[in-house]
Amino acid sequence: MYTVGNVYVIAAASVIGGGLFGFDISSMSAIISTHAYKCYFNQGDEPCKGPQANVQGGITAAMPGGSWLGALVSGYLSDHLGRKRAIQIGAVIWCIGSILVCASNGIAMLIVGRIVNGFSVGICSAQVPVYITEIAPPSKRGRLVGAQQWAITWGILVMFYISYGCSFIDGTAAFRVPWGLQMIPAIILFCAMLFLPESPRWLAKKDRWEEAVHVLALTHAKGDDNSPFVAKEIAEIREVVEFERANADVTYFELLSPKMINRTHIGVFTQIWSQLTGMNVMMYYITYIFTMAGLGSSVLLPSSIQYIINVVMTVPALLFVDRWGRRPTLLIGAVLMMLWLFINAGVLATYSKVPKPGQFDTNAESMAITGAPAKAVIACTYLFVASYAPTWGPVSWIYPPELYPLRVRGKAVALATSANWAFNFALAYFVPPAFANIRWEVYIVFGVFCVSMFIHVFFVFPETSQKPLEEVEGIFDDTTPGSIRFLGTPAWKTSVDTRARRLERGELDPEDKHVAAVEHHEPSPERVAEIPKEG
Known part of the structure; x- marks a missing residue:
């Protein structure tokens, strides 16, 4: 069977797994405010008021609840069946969940279907970054892994407009059709993965060395199995695999050992903080916010503007995150989001009023604000999304896989992602x-x-951009003067290690043209002869 070797095509196909999460976010956000949904899943004596606030919270939370379990299980699936096979299993489970959700005859069945969907999202969201990280060259790693966040934003946008269009359909088809259409990207993902290579590092762990060589040649040497650079890569992977076999199989408990606990907590908190920004709250419940701001029945289209902003503003991160670095991106994002959140709090505290009885459909819509203050709330909401999209959005997926050595990466990223969910x-x-x-x-x-x-990022999160994964490990194992026991190099002393900075420090020869090529996993003709072949 034909196998794709272009790393951009590989990333574009595999990140559809992230798009599944986006489909879920916007389908729920767009549908919970529709008349058909409120009437069919109504609770209480008044007709067409929809589920109660705590029940709607449970319906929405069912998906991330399932994702938490799926992320934890994904580590075992990925280690035993392969990164590629785990993602395909996630695609199949998503189709099953979508069928249950589409056919829901009540709140209980809807929750079960969303838990199944979440289990799929947990698997894909944890293992797609691992898969891409193990295939991508260091100089493109951030861009390619960050494409997962872009896929999420596209999934949100596309599904929102599908749900908006279906909201004009009479009866339960208004929500059954979009929930049924969710299966299409999963089917595409499953089929596309058939033509993608397995992770060469996972293949090497399973003693499938010929296949590992072929994948490395396909992705980094234009199909030349005899490339000296491929031989060098295989030699490095062989060394890591032999070290693993000299030690016991990794377990989740090893991630809590003194040597690993620091990077484990950084990976976990990267995902936790990305949730505590409040971004997914904005995505799930944006219609509540805009209804309180006086947009009334026209709330869906203004809500969609933030999804467009999310897509567009993720692009700068894909283009420049490897140049900007992970630390500055996270720090700037935190400051900007803090600013818009506090402004919204101040405006609502000063100008909002308790709504009149019957003014809104749910008790979650507990404030009413109009005029210029309402416009300020809407503007700050858009600016919040524009601040999150190029910062915490993509970096929260890029950063964790870069922190861990190969032997623990699958389970470590699964643990971090489970914290997200x-x-x-x-x-x-x-x-x-x-x-x-x-x-x-x-x-x-x-x-x-x-x-x-x-504060946490400034003092604890080291820079990993443009560093080989082995070099990142050296940051945490650093024992030179000024380093901290079990923490390694102080985070504020790390920076993006570009070739220009290495030249400034005198670590590289400016005449050595092969260095730039190696950073892109492409050996230059002048130095190919110096790279030893194996066997």
């Missing part, structure tokens, strides 16, 4: 009751989280 679940369930009970103070809560994540 655990907090996604908690927040999805928490926000409707929070809007109902503490109102504008919800923005204060998330603003304080942004302050906390800025």
Whole structure:
């Protein structure tokens, strides 16, 4: 069977797994405000009021709850069946969940279907970054792994407009059709993965050396199995695999050992903080916010503007995140999001009023604001999305796979991603009751989280951009003067290690043209002869 070797095509196909999460976010966001949904899943004596706030929180939270479990299981699936096969299993499970959701005859069945969908998203969201990280060259790694976030934003945008179009259909088809159409990207993902190579590092772990050589040649040497550079790569992978076999199989408990605990906590908190920014709250419940801001029945189209902003503003990160670095991107994002959240809190605290009885459909819509202050709330919401999209959005997927050595990477990223879904679940369930009970103070809560994540990143998160994965490990194992026991090089002393900076430090010969080629995994003709062949 034909196998794709272009790393951009490989990334574009595999990140459809991230798009599944985006489809779920916007289908729920667009559908919960429709008349058909509120009437069919109504609770209480009044007709067409929809589920109660805490029940709607449970419906929304069912998906991230399933994702938490799926992310944890994905580590075992990926290690035993392969990165590629794990992603395909996730695609099949998504189709099963979509069938259950589409056929839902009540809230209980809807929740079960969303849990199954979430299990699929947990598998794909954890293992797609691992898969791409193990195939991509260092100089393109951030861009390619970050494409997962871009796929999520496209999934949100496309599904939102599908759901919006279907909202004009009479009866339950208004929500059954978009929920059924969710299966299409999963089918495309499953079929596309048939033509993609397996991770060469996973193949090597399974003693499938010929296949590993072929994949490396296909992705980094234009199909030349005899390339000296491929031989060098295989030699390095062989050394890692032999080290693994001299030690016991990795377990989740090893991630808590003194040597690993620091990087484990960084990976986990990268995903936790990405949730505590409040971004997915904005995505799930944006219609609530805009209804409170006085947009009424026209809430869906203004809500879609933030999804367009999300897609467009993710592009700069894909183009420049490897140049900007991970630390500055996260720090700037935290400051900007904090600013917009506190402004929204101040505006709502000053100008919002308790709505009149019957003014809104749900008790989660607990504030009413009009005029210029309402426009300020809408503007800050858009600016918040524009701040998240090029910063925490893509970097939260790029950063964790770069922190860990090969032997623990699958399970470590699975653990970090499970933390993402655990907090996604908690927040999805928490926000409707929070809007109902503490109102504008919800923005204060998330603003304080942004302050906390800025401090945490500044003091603890090291720079990994443009560093080979082995070099990143050296940051944590650094024992030179000035380093910290079990923490390694202080995070604020690390920076993007570009070729220009290496030249400035005198570590490279400016006449050595092969260095730039090696950074892109392409050996130059002048130095090919110096790279030893194996066998």
